[in-house]
Amino acid sequence: MDMSELEFSKALELLRCPKCHGGLDINSVGTLLICKKDPSHRFPIVEGIPSFVKREEISPEDSKWVFEYDEMAERYDEAIKEYDSWLGVNLHEEFRKVIERIPIKSSQHVLDVSTGTGALLILIKEVYPTVDLKLVGVDLSMGMLRVAQRKLRNAGIGALLLHAQVKELPFKDESFDVIIHSGGINTFSDIPATLKEWVRVLKPEGTLLIADEGLSPCARKTQRGLQIVRENKLFGLHPPLEHLPPQLKNVELRWVARDTFYTITCQKLSREELKQLKTEGTEHILIKEMVENMLKKLRTNER
Ligand SMILES: C[S@@+](CC[C@H](N)C(=O)[O-])C[C@H]1O[C@@H](n2cnc3c(N)ncnc32)[C@H](O)[C@@H]1O
Ligand SMILES: [Zn+2]
Structure with a gap:
C-alpha cells in the first residue's frame, strides 16, 4: 500500500x-x-510517494550521500550482502534478533527513518506477521524509496513511504509508538537536531531503536578490529550517546554482528515525566549522568 x-x-x-x-x-x-x-x-x-523536500533544500553534505544512494539503489541489497562475508556475519539474522527485542503491540504506528530499500519494514513484518502495524518509511533518496516500494508491494506489505529529511519529518508531534533506524546516523550532517526531531514524533513511553556501524571497545583492540577499521572507517565511529535528547530514558547500548554494529534502544519519558522535566529538569540530569557513565566506561574499555 x-x-x-x-x-x-x-x-x-x-x-x-x-x-x-x-x-x-x-x-x-x-x-x-x-x-x-x-x-x-x-x-x-x-x-505514490509524497515528496517533502526539494533538491536545493538538501545540505551539500547530505546531497553527497543521497546522490550515492540514488546511484546504487538497484544494487544496494546485493552490495550490503558483501558485509556478511567480509565480517563473517548474517546481518539479516542479527537485525531480526534486534527487532524481536522491541516490544510491539497491535495497532501501533512504526516509523523506519532512512528506510532505504525497506529492509527493516519487511523484517518487522516477518517477525510480527499477524500484528496489525501501521508502517511508515522515510528516506531522502527517491531511488532507494522506489526499490522499497517495489519490494513491499511484492511482499504484500502495506506501508506509507515518504521522501523527506530525517531532521525535518512531516509528522505531527507524538505520532509513533516505535521508531527504528539502521545504517545512516553515522553520516548524518546534524545528529543532535536529527535525534531531537525523532523524539518529537515519538509518543511518550514509545521505543527508539538505532543501529549503525561501530566496533565494540573490545573488538577495537583486536587485529581483526584494526583491519576492519582500516578497510572501512565507519566501523571506527562511536554510538552517538552524547546527543541523546533529555526526553529519553532506559538507554541500553549493545553490540551485535560479532561486535561490529552498535544498537541503542531507549524509551521516551512518560507524559508525567515529561511534565516534570519541563518544570524541574531532573530527568535531564538523570540521562546526562547515565550517558556520561556509559561514555566513561567505553573510554576505559578502549584503553
Ligand atoms: C546505509 S542505508 C540504510 C538503509 C536501511 N535502513 C537499511 O538498513 O538497509 C542509509 C540510508 O539513509 C538515507 N539517508 C541519508 N541521509 C539522509 C537524510 N538526511 N534524510 C533521510 N534519509 C537519509 C540514504 O538515502 C539511505 O537510504
Ligand atoms: Zn505549510
Missing part, C-alpha cells in the same frame, strides 16, 4: 506541513498535498 492506495484520511492524520506545521489536504486528483495554513506550501505525490 502506498499513498495512491492508502486510506488517505488516516495517513493525513499523521502528516503536517514541514514548513509551517499546518495540517495537509490532498487535491482532488491525488497528485498534491496542500498545506491548510498556507496553500502555497505544496508537496507533489510522485508515483
